[in-house]
Amino acid sequence: MTESAERRTADVSDVTGQQSEGGLQRIVNTQPFWVLVALIIICIFMGTISDTFLSERNLFTTTRNFAFMAIVALGMTTVIVTGGIDLSVGSVMGLSGIMAGITLAAGYPLWFGLGACLLSAMAAGAVNGFIIAYFRMSPFVVTLGMLAIARSLALVVSNNRMFYEFGPDQPLFLAIGGGRTFGLANPVWALIVLTLIFMWLYRYSTWGRYVFAIGGNYEAAKLSGVPVERVIVSVYVVSSLMAGIASFLMVGWLGSVTNALGQTYELQVIAATVIGGANLMGGSGYAIGAPIGAALVEVIRNSLLLAGVDPYWQGTFLGGFIILAVLLERIRGRRSE
Amino acid sequence: MAVLELRRISKSFGAIRALEAVDLTIGGGEVIGLMGDNGAGKSTLVKIIAGNFPPTSGAMLIDGAEVHFSKPIEARRRGIEIVYQDLALCDNLTAAANVFLGREVKRWFGPIRYLDHKSMYDRTAEIFSELKSETRPRDVVRRMSGGQRQAVAIARTRLSDPKLVLMDEPTAAISVRQVAEVLDLIRRLKETGHAVVLISHRMPDVFAVCERVAVLRRGRKVADKPITDSSPEEVTALITGALHEA
Ligand SMILES: Nc1ncnc2c1ncn2[C@@H]1O[C@H](COP(=O)(O)OP(=O)(O)O)[C@@H](O)[C@H]1O
Ligand SMILES: [Mg+2]
Numbered sequence A: 001m002t003e004s005a006e007r008r009t010a011d012v013s014d015v016t017g018q019q020s021e022g023g024l025q026r027i028v029n030t031q032p033f034w035v036l037v038a039l040i041i042i043c044i045f046m047g048t049i050s051d052t053f054l055s056e057r058n059l060f061t062t063t064r065n066f067a068f069m070a071i072v073a074l075g076m077t078t079v080i081v082t083g084g085i086d087l088s089v090g091s092v093m094g095l096s097g098i099m100a101g102i103t104l105a106a107g108y109p110l111w112f113g114l115g116a117c118l119l120s121a122m123a124a125g126a127v128n129g130f131i132i133a134y135f136r137m138s139p140f141v142v143t144l145g146m147l148a149i150a151r152s153l154a155l156v157v158s159n160n161r162m163f164y165e166f167g168p169d170q171p172l173f174l175a176i177g178g179g180r181t182f183g184l185a186n187p188v189w190a191l192i193v194l195t196l197i198f199m200w201l202y203r204y205s206t207w208g209r210y211v212f213a214i215g216g217n218y219e220a221a222k223l224s225g226v227p228v229e230r231v232i233v234s235v236y237v238v239s240s241l242m243a244g245i246a247s248f249l250m251v252g253w254l255g256s257v258t259n260a261l262g263q264t265y266e267l268q269v270i271a272a273t274v275i276g277g278a279n280l281m282g283g284s285g286y287a288i289g290a291p292i293g294a295a296l297v298e299v300i301r302n303s304l305l306l307a308g309v310d311p312y313w314q315g316t317f318l319g320g321f322i323i324l325a326v327l328l329e330r331i332r333g334r335r336s337e
Numbered sequence B: 001m002a003v004l005e006l007r008r009i010s011k012s013f014g015a016i017r018a019l020e021a022v023d024l025t026i027g028g029g030e031v032i033g034l035m036g037d038n039g040a041g042k043s044t045l046v047k048i049i050a051g052n053f054p055p056t057s058g059a060m061l062i063d064g065a066e067v068h069f070s071k072p073i074e075a076r077r078r079g080i081e082i083v084y085q086d087l088a089l090c091d092n093l094t095a096a097a098n099v100f101l102g103r104e105v106k107r108w109f110g111p112i113r114y115l116d117h118k119s120m121y122d123r124t125a126e127i128f129s130e131l132k133s134e135t136r137p138r139d140v141v142r143r144m145s146g147g148q149r150q151a152v153a154i155a156r157t158r159l160s161d162p163k164l165v166l167m168d169e170p171t172a173a174i175s176v177r178q179v180a181e182v183l184d185l186i187r188r189l190k191e192t193g194h195a196v197v198l199i200s201h202r203m204p205d206v207f208a209v210c211e212r213v214a215v216l217r218r219g220r221k222v223a224d225k226p227i228t229d230s231s232p233e234e235v236t237a238l239i240t241g242a243l244h245e246a
Helices: A002-028 A031-049 A056-081 A089-105 A110-134 A139-158 A167-178 A186-204 A206-216 A218-223 A228-254 A265-275 A289-306 A311-336 B042-049 B072-077 B095-099 B117-130 B146-157 B176-191 B203-209 B232-240
Strands: B002-013 B016-027 B031-036 B057-062 B080-083 B106-109 B112-115 B164-168 B195-199 B212-217 B220-226
Touching: A031 A289, A031 A311, A056 A089, A056 A186, A056 A206, A056 A228, A056 A265, A056 A289, A089 A110, A089 A139, A089 A167, A089 A228, A089 A265, A110 A139, A110 A167, A110 A228, A167 A186, A167 A228, A186 A206, A186 A228, A186 A289, A186 B112, A206 A218, A206 A228, A206 B112, A218 A228, A265 A289, A265 A311, A289 A311, B002 B042, B016 B042, B016 B195, B016 B212, B016 B220, B031 B042, B031 B176, B031 B203, B031 B232, B042 B080, B042 B164, B042 B195, B072 B080, B080 B146, B095 B117, B095 B146, B117 B146, B146 B176, B176 B195, B176 B203, B195 B203, B203 B232, B212 B232, B220 B232
Parallel strands: B031 B195, B031 B212, B080 B164, B164 B195
Antiparallel strands: B002 B016, B002 B057, B106 B112, B212 B220
16 A cells, blocks of 8 residues: 555656656757747847847838748658658749739739649649659659759749739739738738648647657658658658748749749748758757748848858858758767767 | 357468468357468468468468458457567657557547547556556657567457457567566456467466467467476477478
């Protein structure tokens, strides 16, 4: 009796101790947490040295700018968690943006333009995913091919024209991408909703569970009856779909579209994703890491601009960040072994 | 009736003949020790039974009816569970996520189906306590000891009520105390009417829990007899080839 009572209290303290420590520890141990800390420090620092940085106007544009990047990074995170990569997102934005532009310019209603935009994006993703999943080809190679193909198709479809008249639904189209609601740019609202959806999917859906299982151990997932091929196709479709959504909003904001839309965007998105804690080896990543990583990339870009650094240096910083983020992940991984 | 019957099963990997005309019959609730040197074909044999790949030739019968598995999931549906030699776990997931991988418990919220974490954690905790393992359902496999990983892999077989459990070297990487627990588990499986094929290098394990021992040498079955008619010395001789057949 006494013994079992003693044992019970021991168990409870063990469990609660484990959980309270585990709960906090778990958050502190994640990369998005530290990136968020860095982000806040940079913002405070920039706020003290620059009058414009924390101005409402600058915050509005900064959040809107990173919203596009972060939306695409949500899809990229999912791909990277499976151990893949999607280099084609920038070109898919170009192709799907042109599809939206050309259909709207031809006088079709908004829903039709949206459909053309998202379906063309998803088709490109489906091709990526199908080849990667069923022919077991390297995601790097396949999506590099799609990078060229989608960009070239955007050129073919647009015939190198620019679209800036979007037919009967033009005001609505421009308002969706360029407008604001309750003080936030509409793309930021889209990002918030999509981030919540991805957080839910990662934690509560079988699909999310399978995405992580595949990245953790492809063979084990397959042996356990996970439909690995179908899941892999789906993550590339999702990645392209996010590129399509971002592109639709972006064209509405810009008010025009050319086939160059989204050129080299994959670089920013991959930077945002790995900074947000997605491990390029697969198996780990955070939905919340996409907006946090994208925010850091955008804030640093913005800070350099405000500090008067020549924009030509931006690629150097971006590339440096990708390498640094991966290096940090390596070191962290080695320490926890 | 035999739970599983293998008739002249052969398997080649290119030029390598991993198995040659192996017959094996497993009765309900029977515990069989499968022994042999490294490369003798033990893993290949249980992987064929578990549906990882088909045999090059030969037939497999469950409850007297011939079966052809093209995927592990098909074998599982017919009541065959396997613990792989390399355990086949996802290091980045929790114990519970691994145990339920591919057969997650879901709940409905209106039209939305979502993972029922609580019932999966609870059930996993239950299985671990049945196994008398200290493993915690919420721990991530990456940070587990060999014994805990083994417990996770074994727990996977306890989700369903299989007819036959295949264990490929379940005691190779674990401590003495944990070996005793695995052997206890095998005894409990037997008591509840489950057949077990135990692959092991450890002679004492096989002689402790098995009723029959089968020995493979270079892909051929060289012995298959009740454990009471054999001895560790004889089995050792069969494995090494000092004795050709028994
Ligand atoms: N997937 C495979 N491809 C090629 N050869 C294999 C494969 N699996 C096993 N083998 C070969 O088959 C033989 C039997 O291997 P295995 O069944 O793993 O032996 P054991 O489990 O008894 O040590 C070995 O020669 C091994 O190299
Ligand atoms: Mg083996």
